[in-house]
Every structure is written in structure tokens, then in C-alpha cells.
Amino acid sequence: SQQGEEDPQALSIQEGENATMNCSYKTSINNLQWYRQNSGRGLVHLILIRSNEREKHSGRLRVTLDTSKKSSSLLITASRAADTASYFCATVGGAAGNKLTFGGGTRVLVKP
């Protein structure tokens, strides 16, 4: 079952702008992961943040985790047209054990 909700469901920005999307979840977790999915393709792992971490960076990506609020955010800085994709958060832990439990996803359109 889907644990998380993502906000917004869709996001349209101009190239060069920043894109921020949020993920909320319901139960305790071991870690939270973000994946990207280009249209009609499989998912690609972007970044993993552990439950005892608050912030993590990878290139133009910045992820935060607030376990007290059960929420995470993904920031893509200086977006490019190639960043157009759906972005999913997924949690690991709690009742689901080692399985990924996905949020509903945010569709991001970066206009050139």
C-alpha cells in the first residue's frame, strides 16, 4: 500500500529555476529514497537519506528529512530540460520491512 503522499502532483518551471517537491509518510522508517522516472522508462535511484540524517546533497540535488514531521523534500537546483520526469519518494522500514513503499510521485516539466 502507498505510504507516502507527494506534493505537488505536478510542477512546471522554466529552465534554470529551482524545483522543490515534498513527500510525507505515515510510519517510522529506516531510510527514505528518491527515484526519477523518465516517461515510459524504469526508475533511477537518485539519493538515499537515513533516518538519522537531516540533509544530504548530490550534485544539484538536495534532500532534507524531518522525522518529527514525517516529511522529506527534494530540491533540484538550476533545473534543465533533461530533468523533466516523474519523481518518487520511497520509504524503507516500519511494517514494510526492507521493501520500498512509494509515494504518488511528482511530475516535473522543465520548459526550455
Next chain:
Amino acid sequence: DAMVIQNPRYQVTQFGKPVTLSCSQTLNHNVMYWYQQKSSQAPKLLFHYYDKDFNNEADTPDNFQSRRPNTSFCFLDIRSPGLGDAAMYLCATRGGSGSLNEQFFGPGTRLTVL
């Protein structure tokens, strides 16, 4: 390059006609997953193998079966596809015994049921 391969990329079948989707991996990962993803929705886990141990999700219909003859290959069998089974089917792998490992996804097989 080590990877997860799914064949075919597109599969068309008729209502009620059995179909098999395949997944292979060169990562030597011990865990393999099958997900169903319908349009504009999150992937939904159907089942997974931890080595040879099969783990079915409680809400996966009996119409869906899986086989894993060896570490590298895993198959998804849909015994009697219905129109509602049209979806993207994603295979993924995970290595290691911990929960901190990412999953590696194949490109998916898009199934159409006529």
C-alpha cells in the same frame, strides 16, 4: 555494464491468453522484485524473491505468478490477463542483506491486453 534487462519492452496479448515477462540481471543481486505500475500511479509491489525464497504481497491476485530458476533470471507469468492488467511491469534488484540498499530497476515491459 552491470544492469537489469527486461524483455520484451512491449508485449501485446489477448484477453485470457497467458503471457510471460522476463527479467535478467548481471549484478548478482540476491533480491529480485516485480512491480506493476499503471498510468500516472506509483509502482505497486507484486512479489519478490530473496534468493530462492518467494514472498508474495497479500493483495497480489492469484493470476500473477513468478519463477526464479537461478540468480540471474526471474519471470512474471500472468495466467489469464484481463483488461485491468494492462500496465507497465518493472523488475528491480537489490543486493546485500541490509535495508539501506537502493533498488536497481529495469526499463520495464509495457503490457497491452486486447
